Amino acid sequence: MASQDTEYAPPEMNIENAPAPVTELSPELLAALRKRSDTVLSYLVSTNSVSTFFKESDTLSSFRKALSTEDYSKLPEDLFEVFNSNVELSEYKHYQPFVSRFFEKPCKAADVENLMAPGMPFFIAHSSGTSGGATKHFPKYQHPKHMSTSTAQTMAASNPVSKTGGKNCVVYSLGYREVVAPVDEKDEPVAHMPVCLMSSGTIRMHIGMHQPKDQFYQKIKVPINTSPLAGSFIPDYKSFLFMHGLFALAERQTELINTMFSTIFRDLCRVLIEQYDVMVDCIEKGTIPDLPGTDHVHDNLMQFWKADPERAAELRKITNNTEEEGWLRRLWPGLSIVVAISSGSFGSVLPEITHYMGPEVNLRTLGINCSEAFLALAYDAKDKSLYKVVGSDDIIEYLDIDAPENASGLSPAWEAKIGKKYEVVLTTRDGFWRYRLGDIVEIVGYDPRDGQPIIHYLERRNVHIRLANEITTEAQLSAAVQSVSKELGNVSEFCVMPDYRYTTPRYAFYTETQKDIPGEASVIPAKLHKFLQSANENYLKDSNAGKIAVPSVHVLQPGTFGEYREWKIKTMNISSGQVKVPLVVWDDVTRKWLEEHRVQEVEAASA
Incomplete structure (x- = not known):
């Protein structure tokens, strides 16, 4: 294994003259990726093995046994294989009992020192809580420059x-x-x-x-x-x-x-x-x-x-x-x-x-960038959809969205397939192990300089709406709105929520537009309905079966989503600058707040 003190100098990110991604890893690039992953994993295990979480967490019990040593400065040559076979996927619920110790009154230094990583965190990042769930907290530690x-x-x-x-x-x-x-x-x-x-x-x-x-x-x-x-x-x-x-x-x-x-x-x-x-x-x-x-x-x-x-x-x-x-x-x-x-x-x-x-x-x-970690950097100034996975500070793996949702479906960077969609899984410097990030990306190539994957960001895995047997994703909802954006006066922002006002449920699109709605708008609900039918086979089946009706479309006051961000900052006591509007709204408080800012419901044309 490489020493944890190994210096690593990734290529400078010159996005003005980024080389075209390659579609196949050469033996040299593949070896470089594997070596870097071994180096990072060696650092994470030898460093974070002193943490309370590593020593006490049930999620790492098999890994601790498999290492068969109490001296984590002496790691096996096949560390990645041991890690791969003995660490399962994790979610925030596995960390919450540990992280909650920071918020006990009083907070005792002896209870939180070396909790997730060595020493004390420099700060504690909080999630923006956009989906209505409880805020998550992520202790952030200061690391050496090479990490x-x-x-x-x-x-x-x-x-x-x-x-x-x-x-x-x-x-x-x-x-x-x-x-x-x-x-x-x-x-x-x-x-x-x-x-x-x-x-x-x-x-x-x-x-x-x-x-x-x-x-x-x-x-x-x-x-x-x-x-x-x-x-x-x-x-x-x-x-x-x-x-x-x-x-x-x-x-x-x-x-x-x-x-x-x-x-x-x-x-x-x-x-x-x-x-x-x-x-x-x-x-x-x-x-x-x-x-x-x-x-x-x-x-x-x-x-x-x-x-x-x-x-x-x-x-x-x-x-x-x-x-x-x-x-x-x-x-x-x-x-x-x-x-x-x-x-x-x-x-x-x-x-x-x-x-x-x-x-x-x-x-x-x-x-x-997310509260958990830096995932990827901009790759090419000419193509804003391209990102380069960092891969120099954390272990980043890829969970095939069509595979079982466990560690058996994971691929390291050098085994991820171009054109496939994956959920990102992180093992971080800050003590999270095979943590499910929930972001879906598509591999589109590799950086010819160091082999790191080049990706498109697609959507959040669990951001969808379901009223019957269909599951309509973030990407499908965004594409549907884009298809009628000009007819609504250029949609600046939108969200979707279930509409149960009638016998047959429907999607309610709440939109803020740049301009007034031009011309005849009554056809827009039917166009959204048709687009969703073409994009989602189950939506088509359920709507034809009478389980989902034509969507309702609502226009909000100008500036509503900006006011929403201000409202959430005040009500959640969070800092200005990182409040996102949830694409799918389920909670009644947000729903009622948006309804109060509605200025018009687009009347659908008669069938």
Whole structure:
């Protein structure tokens, strides 16, 4: 086995000139993949074997017995085969009893030190809880550089240094839900771990931002960024977007905007449009309005703010008229890149945001990031659907979606088949073992430089709606809406829920559109119905049998999904910046909230 100290230098991610993926692994690439997996697994076992979870978890009992040693620095040569034969798939329920120890009152340091990995976590990531389920928590530990290459690459891409002096508008939150502070025998805190978004915690860990020094950080402005750090500590979502938008608008040299998700970028654009005159007045007079959630950072913001009548006059001439595409380039002539994840369900806002951007601004994604781990990085600037699996920090395996849902259906990277669909399974630096991520990807090739898989992201495995015997997936629902988007006035965002108002149940599509519905809309429900029948054989059978009726279509007030994100941030006490609208809504609270924002139900044409 390779030593855990083995250095690994993955190829630089130059997405501007990415080589075309190869369709077959050469013997050299296959050997490189296997060697890297052995190196990572050796590191994970030898390092995380000191953890409480490794020692006590029933899910790893067979693995512990198979290793037949108490000295995990001496690992068998066939470690991967031992791992493959003795570790089953796991889900969050296997970890929750351990992770919950961080939230006991009081939290004793002796109970949580070395819990999932050595030492104490730097932060605890929380999921966004979009599907109505309980929030999940993922302790995040600091690792050596050679086991953190994906973090370094992601951070470099998220806030690059311009060669021409341009500025970056980075719309990330540094807030947190709470701080876990384990205490020693004398009841003295030994660590301060913010419970926050994965993006917030990763930034903190990458640059060494320790929570007790937050008051100091709020007085800083990074020279390459448009906004002071104080703007990232605003808990109110609309105020958070307003302040980032205001500082960016005042900076004519803004070249890059990074909002993590395309939906947040869309919300930012709408705040800029709706509050344009207010912002221009602020720029002209050197004032900042008193907005909800900004009292504690107002003075820190003001120290970096000054009147700029010349810029204000320029902006008044431009106006907030967005009818012609490329409005953002008129605000910022040097704007060249928007960084925002736009794959999967986030793709629905693309027509609207690309209209604001115009053809001269490139939309990029950092990759596929989740609360559990970094999965993949953007591969090719010319093809936004291509991602390269990281594979340098964690063990990533592939569960055939047509195989039994156990470890027998897993394939390592070098055995995954091009064109097949897989659920991603992770064994992470942070102590999760063969954890089912729930994301479905398709293998489309391999990076010719190091053999890592190149993938398309498809959908969440368990995001679907079922009213009879059919199962309609996220991808099918998204494609159905896309097929009628223009007829509805360009659908920006949507969700689906069951409609039980009538004898025969149906799908209810709740849509927010960029424009008013043009022309005759009564045919749209039938078109959605026909599309779903063609895309899903069981939907066709059940609808023909009278078990599923023609869908209902509902139009929401403009800005509803942005308000939804603000509502969830307040009700769930989570940070601004990572709230996703669930594609399929089941819970009554969200359903009733959306119904209150409905302005029209499209009446279906008579049969």
